[in-house]
Amino acid sequence: MSASTTTSRRSLVPHDVRLIAHQVRYEQLAFWLNRVGAIFTVVFSVLFLVMLGASAGQAHISFLHHLKLIKYYVPGFVAYGIMSACFTTLAINLVVRRETGQLKRLRLSPLPSRVLVVAIFVSTTIVSLVQVALLLLIGRFGYAVNFPVSWLAFALVLLVGIVSFSAMGVAISTVIPNQETAGPVTSIVFFVLLFLAGLWFPLSPHSGLEKFSNYFPVLHFIKAVNAPFEFQPGVSPWAWHDLLIIALWGVVAVIVAVRKFKWAPRRS
Amino acid sequence: MSAISVTNLRKSYKKIDAVDDVSFDVERGEVFALLGPNGAGKTTCIEILEGFLRRDSGQVQVLGVDPGLRQQQQWLRARIGVVLQELAVESFFTVRQVLERNAGFYPAPRPIDEVIELVGLREKADAKVKKLSGGQQRRLDIGLGIIGRPELLFLDEPTTGLDPGARRTTWELIRTLSAEGTTVLLSSHYMDEVEALAKRVAVLRRGRVVAAGPPASLGGRDRGQVTIRFTLPAGGPSSDLPVAPTRREGTSVEIDTNDEVVVLNEITGWALEHKVIVTGLDVTRKTLEDVYLALTHEEIDEPTRANA
Numbered sequence: 001m002s003a004s005t006t007t008s009r010r011s012l013v014p015h016d017v018r019l020i021a022h023q024v025r026y027e028q029l030a031f032w033l034n035r036v037g038a039i040f041t042v043v044f045s046v047l048f049l050v051m052l053g054a055s056a057g058q059a060h061i062s063f064l065h066h067l068k069l070i071k072y073y074v075p076g077f078v079a080y081g082i083m084s085a086c087f088t089t090l091a092i093n094l095v096v097r098r099e100t101g102q103l104k105r106l107r108l109s110p111l112p113s114r115v116l117v118v119a120i121f122v123s124t125t126i127v128s129l130v131q132v133a134l135l136l137l138i139g140r141f142g143y144a145v146n147f148p149v150s151w152l153a154f155a156l157v158l159l160v161g162i163v164s165f166s167a168m169g170v171a172i173s174t175v176i177p178n179q180e181t182a183g184p185v186t187s188i189v190f191f192v193l194l195f196l197a198g199l200w201f202p203l204s205p206h207s208g209l210e211k212f213s214n215y216f217p218v219l220h221f222i223k224a225v226n227a228p229f230e231f232q233p234g235v236s237p238w239a240w241h242d243l244l245i246i247a248l249w250g251v252v253a254v255i256v257a258v259r260k261f262k263w264a265p266r267r268s
Numbered sequence: 269m270s271a272i273s274v275t276n277l278r279k280s281y282k283k284i285d286a287v288d289d290v291s292f293d294v295e296r297g298e299v300f301a302l303l304g305p306n307g308a309g310k311t312t313c314i315e316i317l318e319g320f321l322r323r324d325s326g327q328v329q330v331l332g333v334d335p336g337l338r339q340q341q342q343w344l345r346a347r348i349g350v351v352l353q354e355l356a357v358e359s360f361f362t363v364r365q366v367l368e369r370n371a372g373f374y375p376a377p378r379p380i381d382e383v384i385e386l387v388g389l390r391e392k393a394d395a396k397v398k399k400l401s402g403g404q405q406r407r408l409d410i411g412l413g414i415i416g417r418p419e420l421l422f423l424d425e426p427t428t429g430l431d432p433g434a435r436r437t438t439w440e441l442i443r444t445l446s447a448e449g450t451t452v453l454l455s456s457h458y459m460d461e462v463e464a465l466a467k468r469v470a471v472l473r474r475g476r477v478v479a480a481g482p483p484a485s486l487g488g489r490d491r492g493q494v495t496i497r498f499t500l501p502a503g504g505p506s507s508d509l510p511v512a513p514t515r516r517e518g519t520s521v522e523i524d525t526n527d528e529v530v531v532l533n534e535i536t537g538w539a540l541e542h543k544v545i546v547t548g549l550d551v552t553r554k555t556l557e558d559v560y561l562a563l564t565h566e567e568i569d570e571p572t573r574a575n576a
Contacts, residue, residue, distance in 0.1 A: 019372070019373070022369075022372040023369075023372075026361075026365070026369040029361070029365065030358060030360055030361065033360040033361065034360045100354055100355075100356055101352045101353075101354030101355075101356030102356045102357075102358065104320070104352060104354075104356065105350065105352060105356040105412070107320065108318055108319075108320060108345060108348075108350045109345060109350075109370065109373045109374075109416075110342060110345040110346040110373050110374060110375075110416070111373040112342065263320075264320070265354065
């Protein structure tokens with residue numbers, strides 16, 4: 001068997017890449033064929049932006065250099081879209097697949113676990129980027145909100161956000177006992193944090209709510225996505241402090257995910 | 269070489285012995301059944317053999333390798349097929365899409381159309397999985413189990429929750445696979461299923477093997493006590509029976525005996541001699557269910573005689 005092991009090791013990388021591409025294709029298919037999931041993720045973020053843009057978008061935020069609200073909403077809903085795909089949708093997806101035995105079956109197939117993990121991450125990234133592209137285009141052509149000034153800083157924020165919130169999505173999936181509670185639990189956690197982080201109504205600096213929300217990653221992510229647009233004078237496009245806190249949450253989430261992840265349904 | 273060899277296998281959860289010193293062998297090409305009530309250790313055994321669970325102690329060989337060793341698992345998973353208790357099929361895909369996806373995992377998969385044909389889902393090939401009946405979903409599930417041309421197929425309670433028609437078609441499928449040379453390890457709590465499919469069976473109770481052998485001779489049921497039943501004409505016979513009945517209710521008579529040839533000879537001889545018309549003459553051996561219930565000590569009010 002040593003001979004076959006050597007051969008497989010030599011061709012490991014292209015074989016893995018082929019398998020990843022194969023699995024990503026079906027992860028994508030599963031996401032888009034599940035209309036309810038796709039609507040909750042993609043259509044929601046787009047609809048929120050369009051509706052808020054049409055209603056409150058032209059107001060100005062007094063404590064943010066009289067920034068037009070819509071210029072706060074475009075980055076805000078970019079953040080929302082990514083968190084929704086990576087945190088909520090991924091967590092629900094993993095709980096449903098675990099509890100119906102799909103993860104166990106994948107584990108017992110010859111598909112290597114590393115390939116599955118990478119494929120799920122790539123697929124989540126694709127869904128995130130589709131939303132980012134839609135939101136930027138709607139902002140630019142619907143509400144005259146410019147694209148980010150620093151694309152490099154923007155790309156870094158997306159990368160840190162997608163990786164960290166995906167890790168948090170996997171981590172929370174490990175504490176959700178069954179598929180019935182997966183949707184409510186993740187949605188409540190998500191929407192409370194979004195509200196406290198001022199996604200709809202920006203938080204005035206140094207308010208009690210802001211101090212509280214500073215402990216959680218959501219507010220930092222909204223700030224970090226705002227930075228590369230350079231709408232607020234004197235704010236650097238590189239939000240290092242916010243990115244660090246998001247990454248710290250990501251690291252803790254990875255530790256929880258690796259220690260607690262289960263392939264088999266809970267009840268067995 | 270055996271397909272599966274298990275010696276002194278042990279596994280406990282939180283100080284409860286789920287599997288307690290179990291040993292058995294499965295020959296290549298054989299259908300072997302693990303029979304037992306819920307919680308007897310069937311699924312734990314199967315999960316250890318699949319390499320999904322670690323064992324505490326004992327020797328296990330599956331297709332010649334130890335499923336507990338990480339470096340063997342990839343090799344093994346390309347050669348086994350798994351059908352879980354859960355109907356683990358994605359509901360948003362079509363039948364063909366699910367099969368195509370899983371085919372991509374294996375080095376030399378069976379052609380998709382061949383699998384669809386084998387599991388009898390040709391009319392449903394392009395239907396969404398969520399539109400299939402329970403029996404059809406189970407057949408797709410078995411299709412996923414065999415798409416990689418497994419040498420060994422694990423079927424964990426494959427017909428639990430299926431209606432009688434769907435159970436029969438699932439049995440036919442298992443027979444077809446077995447005839448092709450696939451080794452099958454089946455777990456079940458249905459006696460008739462084991463009797464219909466398995467060449468040999470091990471009965472588990474609280475993690476231990478309490479009996480093992482071919483279903484026909486399990487627990488010595490090919491030998492030992494039988495029950496002879498018949499009905500006498502209304503009004504009663506002109507003379508007394510030559511053998512004392514064990515139970516008698518109106519005209520129907522039951523006699524339990526270890527010596528059915530002699531008793532039958534006496535009864536029929538007596539009936540001919542006295543011109544008594546005996547109807548419904550029947551000899552019943554203990555059913556597998558009787559043996560199973562005795563072995564697993566389950567209480568039952570009315571003995572149901574399946575497949576008698």
